[in-house]
């Protein structure tokens with residue numbers, strides 16, 4: 393298969409599980425994306441697929457043992473580690489996840505993983521009980537917190553006959569993530585980006601609140617991708633059940649007033665504000681210090697307006713900052729989005745139709761970009777792809793600043 397001379401290199405690690413045969417498909421998928429692939433296998437993986445298969449598919453030597461003859465003069469696991477623009481382990485067993493999490497380096501693959509400075513993508517595959525086991529859960533979270541990119545396994549029929557979570561993610565999904573990392577540039581280097589995310593909770597009494605269904609996924613995805621692209625990122629988020637994105641300063645708040653204070657306090661050190669939070673527009677006028685008993689409960693709760701954080705930022709902006717807002721609408725999407733663009737002095741509005749509730753909690757969305765220059769309808773995309781598209785437009789808007 394012809395590849396451009398400057399094609400990025402993917403070192404693909406294959407471990408010993410039945411899904412190893414899917415790694416052959418993955419090699420093809422990556423090559424179709426104009427990536428050069430070199431394979432490293434564990435001994436166990438060679439029980440499932442012969443090294444010759446990968447050698448033939450890639451046209452490159454396949455590394456298995458630390459003690460093989462060196463194909464080049466350099467120490468092989470170090471040269472592979474340095475050559476990799478991305479290292480991907482797919483499929484990755486529970487055992488290899490555990491070894492990597494604890495810094496073990498007792499074979500060619502784990503030594504290469506420890507030695508590389510390239511981004512590492514892990515696509516786990518295992519039995520559902522092994523995947524859900526606490527040891528695996530904490531190993532995976534440890535890796536995530538160190539910046540490893542985990543391509544979550546899917547739900548389906550497993551080799552053991554059970555049905556559940558643990559099945560290797562789709563080859564195309566892994567390929568897409570690997571390509572993204574292989575081609576990731578530092579095009580936002582030095583840009584200071586503040587992202588708001590999640591809902592806000594407005595307390596009624598110590599146990600009850602007014603909130604909304606925002607999962608925070610879009611804001612977290614924007615923060616994560618911006619940091620990978622070199623930006624200095626602060627994420628101010630309401631209550632969500634998502635782990636801190638790698639390389640991002642996370643400020644966790646509860647109410648709209650707390651979010652406002654956290655944002656305004658950081659504006660002097662901010663070049664771009666991306667407001668993805670679903671801020672509650674109202675809060676209860678009175679907070680009951682004690683839990684309200686149902687016999688004493690009022691029939692209605694008096695509300696007062698929360699400040700519009702983004703509108704305040706827009707009013708304070710002297711043209712230095714690039715501002716991005718979201719518009720979740722059920723009515724005339726474009727009309728409302730244009731109104732927000734003007735009223736809040738924004739550079740970009742990311743508008744989406746929430747009339748069917750599908751935008752909440754899912755990992756995909758369909759948005760329209762609205763700027764002063766026009767509108768652009770996007771197809772349904774994963775939230776991380778939407779994040780990349782938003783950041784591309786932010787980068788261009790920053791460059792267009794006088």
Ligand code: CTP
Nearest residue numbers: 667668669670671699700701702717718719720
């Ligand atoms: N926003 C904010 N502070 C608020 C309310 C909204 O910063 N108190 C931001 C949101 O993060 C989002 C945009 O403003 O970027 C949404 O604008 P908003 O006018 O609240 O629109 P909707 O909530 O979609 O709906 P409505 O027009 O009904 O208010």
